[in-house]
Structure formats: C-alpha cells, structure tokens
Amino acid sequence: MAMAQGRVVIVTGAGRGLGRAHALAFAAEGARVVVNDLGVGLDGLPGPDSPAARVVAEIRAGGGEAVEHGGDIATNEGAASLVESALAAFGRLDTLVNNAGFLRDRMLVNLDEDDWDAVVRVHLKGHFLPLKHAAAYWRAEAKAGRAVAARVVNTSSGAGLSGSVGQGNYSAAKAGILALTLVAAAEMGRYGVQVNAIAPAARTRMTERTFAEAMAAPDGGGFDAMAPENVSPLVVWLGSRASAGVTGRVFEAEGGRITVMEGWRPGPTVERGGRWTPAEAGEAAAKLLTRSQAPGAVYGAGE
Ligand SMILES: NC(=O)c1ccc[n+]([C@@H]2O[C@H](COP(=O)([O-])OP(=O)(O)OC[C@H]3O[C@@H](n4cnc5c(N)ncnc54)[C@H](O)[C@@H]3O)[C@@H](O)[C@H]2O)c1
Numbered sequence: 001m002a003m004a005q006g007r008v009v010i011v012t013g014a015g016r017g018l019g020r021a022h023a024l025a026f027a028a029e030g031a032r033v034v035v036n037d038l039g040v041g042l043d044g045l046p047g048p049d050s051p052a053a054r055v056v057a058e059i060r061a062g063g064g065e066a067v068e069h070g071g072d073i074a075t076n077e078g079a080a081s082l083v084e085s086a087l088a089a090f091g092r093l094d095t096l097v098n099n100a101g102f103l104r105d106r107m108l109v110n111l112d113e114d115d116w117d118a119v120v121r122v123h124l125k126g127h128f129l130p131l132k133h134a135a136a137y138w139r140a141e142a143k144a145g146r147a148v149a150a151r152v153v154n155t156s157s158g159a160g161l162s163g164s165v166g167q168g169n170y171s172a173a174k175a176g177i178l179a180l181t182l183v184a185a186a187e188m189g190r191y192g193v194q195v196n197a198i199a200p201a202a203r204t205r206m207t208e209r210t211f212a213e214a215m216a217a218p219d220g221g222g223f224d225a226m227a228p229e230n231v232s233p234l235v236v237w238l239g240s241r242a243s244a245g246v247t248g249r250v251f252e253a254e255g256g257r258i259t260v261m262e263g264w265r266p267g268p269t270v271e272r273g274g275r276w277t278p279a280e281a282g283e284a285a286a287k288l289l290t291r292s293q294a295p296g297a298v299y300g301a302g303e
Helices: 017-028 052-063 074-090 111-141 158-162 168-191 234-237 280-290
Strands: 007-013 030-036 067-070 096-099 150-155 193-201 251-253 255-259
Touching: 007 074, 017 052, 017 067, 017 168, 030 052, 030 111, 052 067, 067 074, 067 111, 067 193, 074 111, 096 111, 111 150, 111 168, 111 193, 150 168, 150 234, 158 168, 158 193, 158 251, 193 255, 193 280, 234 251, 234 255
Parallel strands: 007 030, 007 096, 030 067, 096 150, 150 193, 193 251
Antiparallel strands: 251 255
C-alpha cells in the first residue's frame, strides 16, 4: 500500500517551491491533498497568479485528488477555512504541513517595523493558526472516541537553528517555530497527534538568487541535490502513519542527507546556594565558558 493511502493532507504555500514538491509527493503516495497558496510575491506582496490551481491541475492530471485553497494562513479566517475545506472536500484531515512564508531581508539597523511584523506574522502566526484549527478538530475526534493518527510537519530553517545575518525577523520566527513544535508535540500527544519540524534547503525562488552557486543544478546531469523534491520524502514519512512514535523532533533535510538536530541542553553549571555579586557572577560565568563548547557559526557571519 502507498505510504499515505487514504490520508487527507493540507500543505500550506503549496503553489510552488518546497510546498508544491510536498503536495505532489503526498499525492503520489495516495493522499488527497488540499493545496493552499495565497499566490504572493517573494516579499509577501500580492502576486499576479494563483499557483495553487496549477498544482491541483498537476495532481489531477496524474490521477490524484486535490482541491485548492487560496486563503491567507496567517489570518484566523484563512486558517479556519483551510481546515474546513479539507473536511468539506474529503470528510477528514490527517496531516497538516505548515510551509508557507516569505522573506524581507535587512540588517537589523535597517529593518522596518513592518518588515519585522510581516515576516514574523506569516511564519510564526502562519504556523500557529492552522495548527490550532487542526488541533481543535483532532481533539474533538479523539473525544468522540475515534482513533486519531494525525501528523503535523512544521517548517523551520537553518536560520532558526543557527541564526542568519540579514534575517533577524526570519531567524526569530523560525526559531519560534521550533519551540512551538515542542509545545504542540507535548500538548497534543494525548489526542494522537505527532508534531515534528524540518529545516530544509533547496532551490526555490527564495534561494535561487541569493545562493545561486550553491543551489545550481549540476551541469551535464547527475544527482540534482538542491531540487526541492529531495526534501519531500522525509515530509511524506513524517506525515504518514509509518512515523508512529516520532514527535517533538527536528530534522535537517537537504539533497540526499537527513540529520536529526539536537537542541539546547545544559552545559557546565555552578550552584553557590546564595546570591552572587555582579563581580562574582562574572568570574563564575567566565570560568564556565572556558569549559563549554564554542557556539556554532551564524550563517553569513564574518563574510
Ligand atoms: N528554499 C530553502 O532553501 C528553504 C530553506 C529553509 C526554509 N525554507 C522554508 O520553506 C518554506 C517554503 O519556502 P520555498 O523556498 O518553497 O519558497 P517559495 O517562495 O517558493 O514558496 C512559498 C509559498 O508560500 C506562499 N505564501 C506566502 N505567504 C502565504 C500566506 N500568507 N498564505 C498562503 N500562502 C502563502 C507563496 O505564495 C509561495 O508560493 C518556507 O517556510 C521557507 O521559509 C526554505
């Protein structure tokens, strides 16, 4: 049996790039797909086309089942109608892939409040709201005594894991998505919902110019490591019944490589059983730092 046979899957921002690849990969594994995309430009401003309709047509042309949802997932209305559209079209919801987003890159000193708000909104709130509406449905299902094997796959980024120069808004939102993933996994496990996150890297309009060399397809054939389709197999597995027992985890996925990311943990520590003076606290902290691992590099630092 195909891995996602019979499942109903929502993919946000599925009109192009990684979301499109995920939607097609789920359909190829037997899922019925709700293809969401607002069709905005790279900076989130209104775009001229509706890419979700094209992906729906592609899935149908391949013999699969899909419906389009063109709403904004970072609004309560858009997120609610997204979940409703899965229920209206297919009568159930099994998997939510939160993926939609856009960039407004600036150094922090040049970052306008609007660019901060827009990017934090689309990524962080754009994960929370669909998650909340899907969770309400799954909790009601579980309370009604029906078996739930639901999956949520969130989309973080290397920028959220390590920080990225010129992307303070995006890095903060993507780091927030990691914490949201941990909380959602802990809160929703009792209802049969697993929540994990990926940090992908692939050639899409988001990366094809900034990282043109690293993202290019190889000349003369061979494995096209940066094709977005390489990230989707892990997402399909995380979104299927086959990943039973895996929750609250973060994976990097790029080309042919999958890495489990291990997060913040306590390092060297000292307890004095009372309050430090600032001078004593500084001395103690400096000593601890000599015994600790150096932090990982921030993307783009020192370039
Ligand atoms: N491409 C990479 O290497 C990379 C790396 C790390 C993380 N990511 C993340 O992967 C996800 C997909 O990015 P991509 O590279 O495929 O970019 P993309 O621009 O090709 O696709 C994103 C899609 O989201 C849609 N969208 C934006 N705002 C929306 C909204 N409010 N409601 C509904 N749809 C909306 C856009 O119209 C677009 O089609 C993003 O969350 C991105 O931050 C990508």
